[in-house]
Amino acid sequence: MDKNIPLIRKLGAFIALSESELSFLASLHKRRRTFAVGSDLVHQGQPDQAAYVLDSGWACSYKLLENGQRQIVDFQIPGDFLGLRSLLLNVSDHGIEPVTDIKVTKICATDFLNALEHTPRLATAVLWAMSCDEATVVERLVDVGRRNSTERVAHFLLELGARLTLVGLGSTDGYACPLTQYLLADALGLSAVHVNRVLRQLREEGMVTFQNGFVDFDNYDQLVNFAGFEQSYMDKAGQLRY
Amino acid sequence: MDKNIPLIRKLGAFIALSESELSFLASLHKRRRTFAVGSDLVHQGQPDQAAYVLDSGWACSYKLLENGQRQIVDFQIPGDFLGLRSLLLNVSDHGIEPVTDIKVTKICATDFLNALEHTPRLATAVLWAMSCDEATVVERLVDVGRRNSTERVAHFLLELGARLTLVGLGSTDGYACPLTQYLLADALGLSAVHVNRVLRQLREEGMVTFQNGFVDFDNYDQLVNFAGFEQSYMDKAGQLRY
DNA sequence: ATCTGGGGCTGATCTATATCAGCTCAGTAT
DNA sequence: ATACTGAGCTGATATAGATCAGCCCCAGAT
Numbered sequence: 001m002d003k004n005i006p007l008i009r010k011l012g013a014f015i016a017l018s019e020s021e022l023s024f025l026a027s028l029h030k031r032r033r034t035f036a037v038g039s040d041l042v043h044q045g046q047p048d049q050a051a052y053v054l055d056s057g058w059a060c061s062y063k064l065l066e067n068g069q070r071q072i073v074d075f076q077i078p079g080d081f082l083g084l085r086s087l088l089l090n091v092s093d094h095g096i097e098p099v100t101d102i103k104v105t106k107i108c109a110t111d112f113l114n115a116l117e118h119t120p121r122l123a124t125a126v127l128w129a130m131s132c133d134e135a136t137v138v139e140r141l142v143d144v145g146r147r148n149s150t151e152r153v154a155h156f157l158l159e160l161g162a163r164l165t166l167v168g169l170g171s172t173d174g175y176a177c178p179l180t181q182y183l184l185a186d187a188l189g190l191s192a193v194h195v196n197r198v199l200r201q202l203r204e205e206g207m208v209t210f211q212n213g214f215v216d217f218d219n220y221d222q223l224v225n226f227a228g229f230e231q232s233y234m235d236k237a238g239q240l241r242y
Numbered sequence: 243m244d245k246n247i248p249l250i251r252k253l254g255a256f257i258a259l260s261e262s263e264l265s266f267l268a269s270l271h272k273r274r275r276t277f278a279v280g281s282d283l284v285h286q287g288q289p290d291q292a293a294y295v296l297d298s299g300w301a302c303s304y305k306l307l308e309n310g311q312r313q314i315v316d317f318q319i320p321g322d323f324l325g326l327r328s329l330l331l332n333v334s335d336h337g338i339e340p341v342t343d344i345k346v347t348k349i350c351a352t353d354f355l356n357a358l359e360h361t362p363r364l365a366t367a368v369l370w371a372m373s374c375d376e377a378t379v380v381e382r383l384v385d386v387g388r389r390n391s392t393e394r395v396a397h398f399l400l401e402l403g404a405r406l407t408l409v410g411l412g413s414t415d416g417y418a419c420p421l422t423q424y425l426l427a428d429a430l431g432l433s434a435v436h437v438n439r440v441l442r443q444l445r446e447e448g449m450v451t452f453q454n455g456f457v458d459f460d461n462y463d464q465l466v467n468f469a470g471f472e473q474s475y476m477d478k479a480g481q482l483r484y
Numbered sequence: 485a486t487c488t489g490g491g492g493c494t495g496a497t498c499t500a501t502a503t504c505a506g507c508t509c510a511g512t513a514t
Numbered sequence: 515a516t517a518c519t520g521a522g523c524t525g526a527t528a529t530a531g532a533t534c535a536g537c538c539c540c541a542g543a544t
Binding site: 063065066067069070071073084085088089093094113116117118120121123124126127128130131132133134135137138140141142144145146147188189228 | 305307308309311312315326327330335336355359360363365366368369372373374379380382383384386388431
């Protein structure tokens with residue numbers, strides 16, 4: 001079975017998957033689609049009967065306010081679910097758009113609910129994946145609620161690095177990052193102008209450089225210390241325990 | 243079977259529970275405990291093998307920062323799970339403390355994981371409950387990231403009201419609310435001083451009055467409009483669909 | 485009957501961040 | 515070769531909300 005399918009790699013890190021579970025996941029993998037930047041996968045408010053798994057590229061989920069502002073809730077990287085919550089809640093309370101061109105695998109509601117009933121261990125794994133998602137949203141809430149702009153940006157870049165490292169797309173040296181300063185601003189509750197200033201400051205202080213689509217950790221330890229970054233919850237999240 | 247057990251009422255709103263599922267839930271209900279204000283249920287960082295269901299009273303989950311600040315992630319009301327995430331992630335990334343004296347039912351990890359395997363429909367219901375929790379955290383993120391202090395407080399009071407209404411503890415007239423202005427501040431990323439000012443302003447403008455442990459919606463429609471409150475996601479969350 | 489502490493309330497001051505306005509530069513379309 | 519566009523960058527100014535300092539009120543403890 002192909003261990004390089006991102007979803008299998010991800011769920012497999014939590015539970016040992018049986019043959020039938022693996023083959024179910026692999027069968028899902030047939031239904032693939034491509035979305036280009038600018039073409040939303042899911043619109044906020046749309047009654048939604050499908051979720052996706054992100055195979056390649058980056059996406060983001062966001063909420064729009066009446067006044068035209070938006071809050072990006074989370075960025076998704078390969079292996080992540082897209083719109084899982086809207087599948088259970090019946091209506092999408094958020095929109096999802098690609099950050100880069102992406103490839104996804106579609107999961108329709110009935111298949112998914114069937115799978116939960118017939119492969120209960122898979123249900124546990126999905127529950128675990130959802131716990132991880134929720135943990136990163138909580139982390140974003142703490143960023144926005146209690147850290148000043150500099151700590152906030154620093155912490156965000158570190159957390160993203162840790163997530164990417166788990167799927168082999170980053171290290172403590174840095175990572176390729178297709179986000180614009182505008183996206184960063186929408187995620188962190190700052191203005192783009194201010195994000196720019198903060199990035200400059202972090203660069204001048206020799207901690208991180210985010211330029212030309214790359215995040216370089218110039219002084220990882222100093223940055224971790226400055227941002228008050230606790231990665232324990234991410235370490236554990238990747239552990240096999242069941 | 244006693245439909246007044248909060249957890250059964252909650253999960254039962256999502257799926258029709260079978261006899262065996264009901265009896266499993268009822269058997270859980272034997273292991274009850276009481277916690278007084280000031281005695282934390284779960285400490286941040288504690289390796290944790292138990293979650294709880296809140297039977298009566300209010301609690302809150304929070305994260306502490308190094309600098310002594312804290313961000314309250316969510317308040318829990320009767321019927322909510324406490325610490326479900328930390329059960330899956332193995333370590334608690336957050337603390338939980340009672341807001342009032344509370345009664346809880348303990349769920350230990352092994353029981354829970356067993357139940358997921360043997361009553362798969364229950365797993366789906368738990369997944370759904372978790373989706374609801376995540377949706378409220380997302381809503382808090384939007385509050386903190388994109389709404390000014392007045393809209394933020396207004397929106398929060400409305401959302402809390404909607405949640406309480408779902409479990410029969412509130413209406414569009416208002417609800418009993420044991421939160422202090424300090425707790426509100428910690429949840430909304432504001433200072434207690436500012437929360438006080440904002441509450442006064444909302445009261446003087448005739449929209450809500452929060453005093454003496456009661457939230458009174460003086461002009462519900464105006465408040466909904468002012469806060470840009472969308473309750474669609476809550477309506478749907480309570481619908482039977484599976 | 486007084487003290488104490490927690491919660492709520494308020495004005496004065498300070499500061500972090502938004503907003504505005506405009507610049508550079510690279511890539512791309514004309 | 516020229517214009518156009520989007521992203522990044524910067525200084526000047528405005529403002530929302532934090533912080534500080536201190537008040538009142540009430541309930542429970544001494």
